[in-house]
Each structure stands twice: as C-alpha cells, then as structure tokens.
Amino acid sequence: MEIRRQHFPDTIRFHNPGLRRHRTSEITCQQTEEFVSISLTGTHCALNCKHCGTHVLRGMNDLSRTKESLFELCSKLAEKGTRGILISGGCDRQGRVPILAHLPDLMKIRKVLGMTIRIHPGLPDEETTKGLAELDIDGAMVDIIGSDRTIRDVYHLEAKTGDYDAVLERLSRHGIPLVPHIILGLHFGKMIGEWKALQMTTKYPLKLLVLVILMPLSGTEMENVTPPSLNEIGSFFETARKALPQTEIMLGCARPLGSIKKEVDRLAIDTGLNGIAYPAEGTLSYARQLGLEPEIINACCGINWD
Amino acid sequence: MNLQTDFEVKQKEASRISPEYVRISIAAAIELRLKPGRISGCSCNCINLLQNYPQGCYANCTYCGLARERPGTAEDNSFIRVAWPLYPTDLVAEKIGELENDKSVGRVCVAQVQDHRANRDLIDITSRVRRHAPEVPISALVTATLLNEDWLQRIQDAGADIIGIGLDAASEEVFYQTRGKGTKGPHDWMKHWEIVRKAREMFGPMKVNCHLIVGLGETDRDLVEMFHMLKSEQVAAYLFSFNPEPGTKMGNTPRVPIARTRRIQLVKKLIEDYELPEFAIQFDESGAISMIDAPRELLERVTNSGVAFMTDGCPDRRGEMACNRPYGSYRPGEEFRDYPFLPRTEDLEVIRDEMKLPEVAGSEEITLA
Secondary structure, eight states, X not given: OHHHHHHSXXXXXXXXXXXXXXXXXXXXXXOTTTEEEEETTTTOOSSOOTTTTTHHHHTSEEGGGSSSXXXXXXXXHHHTTOOEEEEXXXXXXXXXXXXXXXXXXXXXXXXTSOOEEEEOOBSXXXXXXXXXXXXOOXXXXXXXXXXXXXXHHTTOOOOOHHHHHHHHHHHHHTTOOBXXXXXXXXXXXXXXXXXXXXXXXXXXXXXXXXXXEOOOOTTSTTTTOOOOOHHHHHHHHHHHXXXXXXXXXXXXXXXXXXXXXXXXXXXXXXXXXXXXXXXXXXXXXXXXXXXXXXXXXXXXXXXXXX | OOHHHHHHHHHHHHHOOTTTEEEEOHHHXXXXXXXXXXXXXXXXXXXXXXXXXXXXXXXXXXXXXXXXXXXXXXXXXXXXXXXXXXXXXXXXXXXXXXXXXXXXXXXXXEEOOSSTTHHHHHHHHHHHHHHHOTTOOEEEEEOGGGOOXXXXXXXXXXXXXXXXXXXXXXXXXXXXXXXXXXXXXXXXXHHHHHHXXXXXXXXXXXXXXXXXXXXXXXXXXXXXXHHHHHHHTTOEEEEEEOOOOTTSTTTTSOOOOHHHHHHHHHHHHHHHHSOOOGGGEEEOTTSOEEEEOSOHHHHHHHHHHOGGGBOXXXXXXXXXXXXXXXXXXXXXXXXXXXXXXXXXXXXXXXXXXHXXXXXXXXXXTOOOO
C-alpha cells in the first residue's frame, strides 16, 4: 500500500467489460455493449487447454457464425453504443490467434469507427506483430507462462518459456502496448512458474500487468482443482507490487467466485494493486475506507477511453 | 594461367577439405568482409557454410550443381547457381564472431554434402562456429541419408537449433527419378521422412524445415498436399525454384512458367497462415491448380501484402527471415522468383501480372469455411 501511495494517486479503478454481466449493490451502471469481446474462431481452438477447454470463448461474440466481416459486425455494434472491443479467439497449433486475416478489417474498425481495440494475439509471429504495430491498438494481452511443464501439460503446446519471452520482446520492439497477464495457480492450482513469468515481464516496459487466478471451471479438466491459497495469492501480489512499483497492476476478471472472491479483492487493495475487474460485493466501500476513490469503467483492465 | 599452374591450383584446392576448409556463398563472403563488394537491394543476414570434398558430393541429384556425375571439378562448379569460394573454417568462424560483436549475425547455416566424413565434420564445423559466436543461431542443413537419431542428437549438442532437410522433391516418384535410384543416387524417400519426423520430435515445432523445389516434375497437387501435411506436423516448408545449372542432367530442362511459381507461393501462404482448407483448391486433370475457392478480397490482400513472394528461409533470433539467398533462383537482371526483400509497390505490379490470378480465382460468393 505504501508503494502505491508513493507512486499513484488515491484512485482505484473498477473495470466491468461486457464479457459477462456484473451487478452488485455498488455497481449498477454496467453497460455490456460498451466494450464487447469477439472470438475470431468461435469456440474452435487447436490447443484446448486444460483450464479453459474453450469455455472462455463461449461467452464471446462468435464471428465465425455470422456471414459478416469483422468490420460489418463492429459497425452494427457501434450503432448499439460499442466503443471498444476485445479481439480474441482460439489458437492454432503454434499458439497463434488467426489475426492476420482480419487486419484490414481491424484497421477500418480503428480508423473509421474509432474503436479502442484490445487483442489476445496468443503467440504472434513477426508478420502478425508488424501488422498489429500499424493498427494503433490499446494493448496486446498475452498470458505469460513461466514453466515449460505448464506450457506442455496445461496448454498442450510445444513451446518453451523462451517463446513467451520472445513474444514480449517482439511486441515491445514494435511499440505495441504490453498488457501481460499472469494466471496464478495455472498448473493445476500450483504456483510453479508465476515468479519466473513476473521476472520475464519486468524486463519490458508494460502498459500494465494483469494478475488473474485460476478458476476451476466446471466441465473442464480443472473442475476439481483447488486454486492457490489466500496466503500464496497475497504474497504474489506483494512481490509483484515491489517488482513493478511504478507500473499499474490490476486484478483481472478471471478469478474464483464465491466467498474467496471478496477476500482476494481486499488483498488486492491491501497490497496496493491499482484496480480490480468485476469487484465483489462491498469492495468499493472497503476501498473508500482506506481512502481510495473508486472509478468505474465498463471496459477491459487499464482501458482509458480516448 | 598456363595448364601446369592451373593443375597445381586444382591439386591444392582438392587438398583443402572440410573440416579445415569450408565454402561460403559470395554474399556471405562479402558480409564477412572476406571479399569486397556489396549486395544490391538487400543484406545477407545468414552466413551459409558448405562442406568441401574433392569429389563434391557423392549423391547424384539431376538438378544439382554438386552432383557426382556433373562434368568439371567440384571446385569450379556452382551450387544453386552461385560460386562458393573456399576459406579456412577457423577464419570464417572468427569473422562470424567479429561480426556478432559488431551488429549480430542473423543465423549461420552449416550444410552437409553426401560424403563419409560429412557427419563428423558437420559437428566439427558447428562447434568451431559456436566457439567464436556463443549466441548465434545455427541451422544444420543435413543430408538425411547419412543420419540417425544419435547423429541428430550430436548436432543438437553441438549447438544447432534448426534442422533443414533437402527433400527437394514434392512426391515420391519425383524423388526417385531426381535423387534416388532412378538416377543412381543414394537417397531414399522413406529414409528422408524418417529423419524429418525424428528431427521434428527432437527439435520441436517449426524447428525442422523441408526444402521443396518447384519445377522438378511434380504437380501443383503434389505441392499443395505436401504443404498441408507439413503444416499438420508443424514442419516448415521452404520453397525453392528450379533453375537449370549448366552441365547438370536437368541443365536443359526449362523453368516452370512464372505464373505457376506465383500461384504456388500464394496458396502456400494461404494454407500456412490463413487456414485455407484442403477442399478450397481444385485441380485440373494434369494436377495443376484450376481454382482457388477463397474470397477474392482475401486473395487480393494476401497478394498485396507481398510476404508470400519472399524467399522462405530460417529465421533470425527475433523470428524474422534471415536466409534470403539473393540470386539463388534467378540471375541478376532476370525477374525475381522469390524476393530477398519485401516486394515494393512496383514489384507487386509485376507479381500480379505474372500470377494471372483471375484465371484461378473462385467466384465472389464463395467464402472460407
């Protein structure tokens, strides 16, 4: 908390993107159409990771089911009040989300519709990254994994942590705002690569860092996994805060629900993180008690509407 | 030079063999400042080393400048149409080290030929480069016929991170006729695939590549099927264009029409990076592409981005293509087959003229599945 007070103003941001409906007694103003998630591949993904099993894609707008182009889809969304989009989708076997084919549409969405664009690129190659660089996106969100075993056993991906490092370097070199995510407990609830992942991200200038926590989604192979303990989570929050004293750190949308959620949110505030997505009941008043002024934004972590 | 001294020079060259000596491409020699000059239009970011033995190569591929039965001495003969001057291996390794300190080298490639010393010397040469340049990425361009799992392991241990395999022929039949028993050559299709798959297992996805030459007698269908198969195994496909080397068995075989080269380059890109499904390409009875069922707009866009027509080659440590082989498949002044740089607007005009895309583009209504 001291580090936070030293480097940041006393405001705390609560993000509520349209990925899911969120309503608490403190947050009643969510407009799901303001920031919309789109899956380029529908629910298709070549990796079918154990923690996700394509479940996360199911909540998104499915481009593959419409006959429209991405631009047409977004034009309609714009009429309904959409100001920003998250472009996501399943990966190919190399871990790439197939963005290349949609770059011209994205260019028009950015230029003509003026939308704010966040991207889940997976592990983009050089050509895709060059394309993204021309797009003027708000940020590229990449789950950084710090353990070769996790990459293999959870993601079914034949890659190494070095490949993730190379992606950070590549995005950074092309001037794309980096919004890395670290999933706490990704290895079946165990924290085996998170510190290394943090180390990898601190080598590059970040727009912000997003911390999320393994959600044991029903219907996935991790359904019965126990997420990391509050102790482990809290100590990682602290480590991250110390490692990146001047970079915004957010608690992202993916994290276990239920009673633990409230406690995790309080930990995030106590350890001086800068914001929380979909805050639990009572989190805003807790922040106020500690002298932090809440600010509510209906978009992905760290989006500042331009 | 009189005959006597000419003979002496040849004798001397014949004794300058690997692992103490290697051939390097002219472009590499210029880049390492061993030869004066500059390469127009692009820089050479990959230093290619080729083993040197008195007989050249004991294989007998019908299109290759190093073939055993090609007339002339190995020293005089070109390979992929360019000269490969001979240098002491240690000097080359030292120069690579110096260049690394200076600005970093994209990649080094050590190529084998068919010779009983080739495995041992590949390890030796790779290790020498590694000693002088501890970080430089190294590819081993291997002769599958000589290898087994044990040798692949030693190549990896010596510091190579990528294995290139000259499959060259896109079908078993063409392989037999141009590289195998059909031309009294030692190479075998099945053996090549055994090594491709073993290397893939050991080196990882996209860390193994198969060289494929367009124009050895294969059909478009052979190539398209090969692109799909290699993609599914996450083995990279690197295209080359047949260009007759004088004096070789195929020295008088014409090159393929440029339109065919361009269409193959385009569909390869669509398959590899745009998920073009197998059924989207139709062939006529001769196996040539008759229709590409993809949105016209996508075809235009992929064409206009130009990347499809660049040389395929191993990447540098950032993932950018390092090996661009200028003049490997065309002569200076001739049309490009593959571009060692991103085609410019004026190049794209030429490419579009050459490709004659409307002849094979599907109707507007059909969309990608």
